[in-house]
Amino acid sequence: MEDRVLFVDDIRIHLDLSRELNNMRLVLTNANLIDCIDPGVRSECSVSVEDGRIVKVLDGGRSPSLDGATVVDLNGGYLLPGLWDAHVHLEHPRTPDATAAELTVQYAYNAARGLTEAGVVGLRTGGTPDFIDVALRDSFNSGQHVGPRIFAGGWFLTTTAGHFLTSGAALECDGADGFVSAVRDQIRSGVDHIKLNLTGGVMGPSWDRHWHSFFLPEELEAAFAIACQRGYPVMAHAASPQAVKDALRLGAHSVEHGYIMDDECIELFLEKDAWYVPTLGITHLTRDQATTSWEKEWAEERGLPSDLAERADAAADEHRKWFRRALDAGVKMALGSDLRPPNQAVNMEMGLWVKDGASTWQTLVAATRSAAELCGVGDDLGTVEAGKLADLIVVRDNPLDDIDNLRKLALVFKEGRLVADHREEAK
Numbered sequence: 275m276e277d278r279v280l281f282v283d284d285i286r287i288h289l290d291l292s293r294e295l296n297n298m299r300l301v302l303t304n305a306n307l308i309d310c311i312d313p314g315v316r317s318e319c320s321v322s323v324e325d326g327r328i329v330k331v332l333d334g335g336r337s338p339s340l341d342g343a344t345v346v347d348l349n350g351g352y353l354l355p356g357l358w359d360a361h362v363h364l365e366h367p368r369t370p371d372a373t374a375a376e377l378t379v380q381y382a383y384n385a386a387r388g389l390t391e392a393g394v395v396g397l398r399t400g401g402t403p404d405f406i407d408v409a410l411r412d413s414f415n416s417g418q419h420v421g422p423r424i425f426a427g428g429w430f431l432t433t434t435a436g437h438f439l440t441s442g443a444a445l446e447c448d449g450a451d452g453f454v455s456a457v458r459d460q461i462r463s464g465v466d467h468i469k470l471n472l473t474g475g476v477m478g479p480s481w482d483r484h485w486h487s488f489f490l491p492e493e494l495e496a497a498f499a500i501a502c503q504r505g506y507p508v509m510a511h512a513a514s515p516q517a518v519k520d521a522l523r524l525g526a527h528s529v530e531h532g533y534i535m536d537d538e539c540i541e542l543f544l545e546k547d548a549w550y551v552p553t554l555g556i557t558h559l560t561r562d563q564a565t566t567s568w569e570k571e572w573a574e575e576r577g578l579p580s581d582l583a584e585r586a587d588a589a590a591d592e593h594r595k596w597f598r599r600a601l602d603a604g605v606k607m608a609l610g611s612d613l614r615p616p617n618q619a620v621n622m623e624m625g626l627w628v629k630d631g632a633s634t635w636q637t638l639v640a641a642t643r644s645a646a647e648l649c650g651v652g653d654d655l656g657t658v659e660a661g662k663l664a665d666l667i668v669v670r671d672n673p674l675d676d677i678d679n680l681r682k683l684a685l686v687f688k689e690g691r692l693v694a695d696h697r698e699e700a701k
Contacts, residue, residue: 298342298344299322299323299324299342299343299344300322300323300690301320301321301323301339301340301344301345301346302320302321302323302353303320303338303345303346303347304320304348304350305319305348305351305352305668306319306350306353306672307319307321307333307354308353308354308638308658308672309354309355309658309659310639310642311643311657311658311659313674314674315352315674317333317334318333318334319331319332319333320336320338321664322339322343324690325690326689326690326691327662327664327689327690328658328660328663329660331658331659348684351669351685352668352670352672352673353666353668354658354666354667354673355395355643355646355655355657355658355665355667356393356396356642356686356687356688357392357393357394357395357620357642357667358394358397358398358620358641358642358646358649358656359388359396359609359610359620359623360398360608360610360649361398361400361530361551361553361611362400362610362612362616363399363400363402363441363443363612363614364384364385364397364399364406364614365377365380365381365384365443365614366384366614366615368442370442374404377403377442378406378409378410381410382410382419384616384617385414385422385424386419386420386421386422387615387616388422388615388616388619389420389686389688390694391694392616392683393667393683393686393694394422394616394617395422395423395655395667395686395688396423396424396646396649396655397422397423398424398425398466398509398610398645398649399425399469400427400469400509400511400530400610400612401427401430401441402427402428403429403442403443405426405465407424407426407427407428408426408463408464410426411425411426411466412464422688423651423655423665425466426465426467427465427466427509428460428463428469429443429445429456429469430443430444430445430470430511431453431469431471431497432444432446432471432488433446433447433493434448435481436474436488437474437478437482437488437511438471438475438477438478438482439482444471447497448493449493450492450493450495451496453493453496453500454500457497457500457501457504457506458500458504460506461506465506466506466507467506467507468497468508469508469511470489470498470501470509470511470521471511472488472494472511472512472517472520473486473511473512473513474513475511475513475531476533476556476557476582476586476589477556477585477586484513484514484533484534486514487516494520495524498525502525507527507528508521508524508525508527509527509530510526510528510529511530512526512530513533514533515534515535515538515539518532518539518542519538519539522539522543522548523542523546526546526548528550528551528608528648529548529550530553530612531551531556531593532550532593532596532597532600533589533592533593533596534589534593535599535600540596540599543600543603543605543606544604544605547606549606549607549608549644550606550608551607551610552597552607552610553613553623554593554594554597554630555611555619555623556586557586557587557589557593558586558594558630559576559586559613560573560578560583560587561583562583562587563586563590565629566625566678568618568622568625568678569622572618597630598630598631601631601632601636606644607644608644608645608647608648609627609637609640609641610645611623620641621678621681623641624638624680625677627640627677628677634673634675634676634677635674637677642656643656663689664687664688664689665688665689666685666686666687667683667685667686668683668684668685668686669681669683670682670684682700684697684700
């Protein structure tokens with residue numbers, strides 16, 4: 275039976291154990307722990323949770339206090355932090371004529387499926403119309419509805435004749451004053467960060483290519499200046515060397531894509547201590563490049579037009595080269611997919627990281643600890659250790675042996691509350 279997880283009442287229907295866990299002390303025993311702090315697996319571990327936070331982690335078979343606790347024996351399952359996607363668009367499937375109300379329902383459903391079906395506990399949006407992501411963030415945080423933590427960017431800001439205008443999430447701005455006004459309106463509407471699309475992309479019409487820069491110097495400087503002045507991190511879509519360097523010099527918190535870069539870009543990432551979110555799936559997931567059964571099925575369902583597939587194929591090698599250069603240089607990197615839907619996207623992107631040369635450990639850290647740090651909540655989330663919020667997942671097999679073992683999801687917890695139980699599906 276397909277899970278229905280959009281509303282709190284729904285989750286109570288099919289997750290009986292959640293009733294017991296919601297207001298009680300929780301102890302998870304007999305776990306193989308991947309804490310995303312130290313590489314490797316700690317065996318025979320237990321994790322104790324109170325009031326949504328981890329209070330104790332024990333290994334070596336040491337016994338925790340079980341007084342007044344609900345105990346869940348993980349039977350050797352692999353316990354680790356929940357996953358994150360640091361570059362998300364929630365629409366799927368795309369419905370150009372949908373109303374804001376219809377999109378809100380769709381986005382909420384897709385986000386909730388990401389949490390319950392893939393263990394994605396955190397999302398950072400890269401473009402959402404009508405501030406739907408802000409509303410969902412507040413709803414999920416309040417417990418009114420069941421869903422992941424959302425770090426909301428609202429509309430993405432671009433120019434007239436800018437990037438991805440057909441997305442429904444683009445706000446066209448012109449002139450320095452136009453960008454300053456738009457950034458201020460984003461802030462007033464409750465966003466967590468400002469998304470600026472400095473260049474074109476792989477997907478788009480002939481006048482929207484990834485080496486095209488859209489901002490005039492005064493527009494770029496004004497947009498960054500007001501965001502930085504107000505203390506809002508800039509998520510910079512930058513796909514060419516000059517745009518990457520402009521973004522980093524002006525104070526970007528993160529650079530998305532970086533399809534083409536140069537050595538100076540890598541040096542600036544390190545100098546500015548900025549984040550790189552490579553979104554490999556944009557250039558890598560075409561019918562001709564897909565190798566696994568999941569990739570082939572996804573690419574077939576996506577049905578990318580041949581001209582856009584050719585653009586992606588042509589950009590892939592250069593993208594792969596700079597991903598690997600950044601990884602080897604020690605640039606701070608977090609995993610973001612820019613793929614849809616959220617219940618498939620993270621696993622797809624993680625597979626591509628490994629295929630392009632990252633270790634399973636580097637990939638896992640990028641999708642947990644690093645992504646939480648990128649979103650400014652590394653003190654509370656992203657690892658399994660005392661004091662952190664208990665956003666946790668359990669998978670049946672070791673993802674450090676094979677990153678696709680993250681698809682073998684057994685349990686998902688948000689702040690110590692069970693939100694998905696897939697154990698029966700494995701029997």
